[in-house]
Amino acid sequence: MNLKEIKTPADIKGLDIEQLSELCTQIRQALLDRLSRSGGHIGPNLGMVEMTVALHYVFDSPSDKIVFDVSHQSYTHKILTGRAGAFVNPSEYGCVSGFTNPKESEHDFFCIGHTSTAASLASGLAKARDMKGGSENIIAVIGDGSLSGGEAFEGLDYAATLNSNFIAIINDNDMSIAPNCGGIYANLQLLRSTDGTAECNFFKSMGFDYKYVAYGNDLRTLIDTFESVKGCGHPVVLHIRTQKGKGFAPAEAHMERFHYGGPFDKSNGNPLNISSDESYTEIFTKHMLEMMKQRPDVAVITAGTPGAIGFGPEERSLAGSQFIDVGIAEQDAVGMASGMAKGGVRPVFGVVSSFLQRSYDQLSQDVAINGTPAVLNIFFGSVFGMNDATHLGWFDIPLVANIPGWVVLAPTCKEEYLAMLDWAVEQREHPVAIRVPGGSVLSKKRAFDHDYSRINKFEIMRPGSKVAIIATGTFHSIGEDTADLLASKGIEATLVNPRYISGLDEEMLREFESNHSLVITLEDGCLAGGFGEKVAAFYGTSAMRVACYGLPKEFRDRYSVADLLNECRLTPQQIAEDTEAMLKTLAK
Numbered sequence: 001m002n003l004k005e006i007k008t009p010a011d012i013k014g015l016d017i018e019q020l021s022e023l024c025t026q027i028r029q030a031l032l033d034r035l036s037r038s039g040g041h042i043g044p045n046l047g048m049v050e051m052t053v054a055l056h057y058v059f060d061s062p063s064d065k066i067v068f069d070v071s072h073q074s075y076t077h078k079i080l081t082g083r084a085g086a087f088v089n090p091s092e093y094g095c096v097s098g099f100t101n102p103k104e105s106e107h108d109f110f111c112i113g114h115t116s117t118a119a120s121l122a123s124g125l126a127k128a129r130d131m132k133g134g135s136e137n138i139i140a141v142i143g144d145g146s147l148s149g150g151e152a153f154e155g156l157d158y159a160a161t162l163n164s165n166f167i168a169i170i171n172d173n174d175m176s177i178a179p180n181c182g183g184i185y186a187n188l189q190l191l192r193s194t195d196g197t198a199e200c201n202f203f204k205s206m207g208f209d210y211k212y213v214a215y216g217n218d219l220r221t222l223i224d225t226f227e228s229v230k231g232c233g234h235p236v237v238l239h240i241r242t243q244k245g246k247g248f249a250p251a252e253a254h255m256e257r258f259h260y261g262g263p264f265d266k267s268n269g270n271p272l273n274i275s276s277d278e279s280y281t282e283i284f285t286k287h288m289l290e291m292m293k294q295r296p297d298v299a300v301i302t303a304g305t306p307g308a309i310g311f312g313p314e315e316r317s318l319a320g321s322q323f324i325d326v327g328i329a330e331q332d333a334v335g336m337a338s339g340m341a342k343g344g345v346r347p348v349f350g351v352v353s354s355f356l357q358r359s360y361d362q363l364s365q366d367v368a369i370n371g372t373p374a375v376l377n378i379f380f381g382s383v384f385g386m387n388d389a390t391h392l393g394w395f396d397i398p399l400v401a402n403i404p405g406w407v408v409l410a411p412t413c414k415e416e417y418l419a420m421l422d423w424a425v426e427q428r429e430h431p432v433a434i435r436v437p438g439g440s441v442l443s444k445k446r447a448f449d450h451d452y453s454r455i456n457k458f459e460i461m462r463p464g465s466k467v468a469i470i471a472t473g474t475f476h477s478i479g480e481d482t483a484d485l486l487a488s489k490g491i492e493a494t495l496v497n498p499r500y501i502s503g504l505d506e507e508m509l510r511e512f513e514s515n516h517s518l519v520i521t522l523e524d525g526c527l528a529g530g531f532g533e534k535v536a537a538f539y540g541t542s543a544m545r546v547a548c549y550g551l552p553k554e555f556r557d558r559y560s561v562a563d564l565l566n567e568c569r570l571t572p573q574q575i576a577e578d579t580e581a582m583l584k585t586l587a588k
Helices: 017-038 043-047 049-058 075-083 090-095 118-132 144-148 150-159 184-193 202-206 219-229 249-253 280-294 313-322 330-342 353-368 396-401 414-426 473-487 506-515 531-538 561-567 572-587
Strands: 065-068 138-143 166-172 209-213 235-241 298-302 323-325 346-352 375-379 407-409 432-435 459-462 466-471 494-497 516-526 545-551
Touching: 017 043, 017 049, 017 075, 017 090, 017 219, 043 049, 049 075, 049 138, 049 219, 065 118, 118 138, 118 150, 118 166, 138 144, 138 150, 144 150, 144 166, 144 184, 150 166, 150 202, 166 184, 184 202, 184 235, 209 219, 219 235, 280 298, 280 313, 280 375, 280 414, 298 313, 298 330, 313 323, 330 346, 330 353, 330 375, 346 353, 346 414, 353 375, 353 396, 375 396, 375 414, 396 407, 396 432, 396 516, 414 432, 466 473, 466 572, 473 494, 473 516, 473 572, 506 516, 506 531, 516 531, 516 572, 531 545, 545 572
Parallel strands: 065 138, 138 166, 166 235, 209 235, 298 323, 298 346, 346 375, 375 432, 407 432, 466 494, 466 516, 516 545
Antiparallel strands: 459 494
16 A cells, blocks of 8 residues: 555555555655654654554544654654655655644644643543543553653553543653653563563552553554453553664664654764754753863753753763753652752753743742752753744743742853853852753853842943843844944944843833833743833833834744744844834834
8 A cells, every 4th residue: 555545544444464564664664764854753753653553453543532642753643644745745744743733633632742641631531531421442652751750640640540441552662762760660671571470560550451562563463452452441551562763773773862863864874964063052061061070069950851951871971970860750850959959969950941841830839939049951942942833942931030039041142151050050049040042052252240149130232322122142142233233324222131031120221211212122932921021011101112022922833933033023124123113203
């Protein structure tokens, strides 16, 4: 069967085992062709080919509902549900999301890009089915790496109490993004080594029926197993061992490197289009390794994403016990950082912006109320970060900067970032979050202040009058270019680097009222609840005109940075045009 002929899962129902095996071969080849050209999640999808084919062969989607945890392993599912063109036609590679998306297909039930959610979502579907008197199968596909997340336990904890059909598939490839971390994995290892017969069984202890499948890339075994639980009237866990990166030797041998990546050479797995430019993750890693070498009281924490903060296997080895991976558990990472800071050491939690959302309660309760000097480095908190709807880095300013006690810093370049990082680690008075700049590394090759203890004191970079441009973090360069354009037209704007985005320099803002009529704010984040709104609220009853520039409160998916900045009038030319028009209006 040609992949392009598959419009629904029903199209594969009549195939025999040999035809299904050939289908798997075609799918794996299509995945390798696309992934090698456009990048994406490599290992997770290659390892899930047989399981996904078997799922759709046995179950009846969309009547039966399959929920993929994270859903970064759903490419084969998309091929089988009418979206094969996006995997076999290069011109269509960008036409579908890298995650499940209900806007694309009735076979996708949720837009999911964060981990540990499938058990909760699927248990909700099961409860709704039971309340409505339905009988469809509900299947949650959960990677073993996801089990370290608190919601995965919470979802399974409730699902085990259902007196009805609930099938949890634990896709166990003995790997998260990096090697698994956490006590639960000792039990998974025990279960694997005993073919699932060990008396100590985490899932049985919760009340689940349990089946172990040692050959999770064998179609016949998978089909038989799924047939045995289809329509079952109670919660069951299928613990299925698979091979991450199955069928592509480099991905099987280097599972961490091939979890996600850009284009690569199919003949040897070597990456293509390698940039020699320095990155902020490299800067962070190099600086922290040097700091940890000098200071045994400093530690770096990650929540299951060491590569995202620059700590690959070599760097982790160099850091030794001063590098801590808590698994996919941001709540634990923040709470642990608070405890470590209280205990007198210096924890630095490096975290991807959108993943930080999972730890809001700990940011507030465990850290802020207790005043512990934990340090966060927030990566990809930028329009220049990830552009999937599930991974947007626009929302961390409103998230963190509005919690009392947190000092949130927005460096404008490499040198300022390192100065802020040094101060954050050294000081003992405040919890500090640093928004690591987005985009290409900008170096200003000058010294920056290393003391930020005068909280909320802004810095004037260029004095002027009439208009003040307060440009934060990554967008400070837009402010600089805007000021240059205005100067070329005879308007000498005041340019401000606020440095702090969790509070205001009220003294400076009051001084502006004497010789400025317009204040412009620029922020690399969501306008709603962001920095600019604080400035606008401060001037609320005054005559000062305030114009805030930033990003919309929307879930944009796979956007073009240039198009979005243009739409939001965030180019220097547009801001300068708007400024001239506003000044003319104010002069009347």
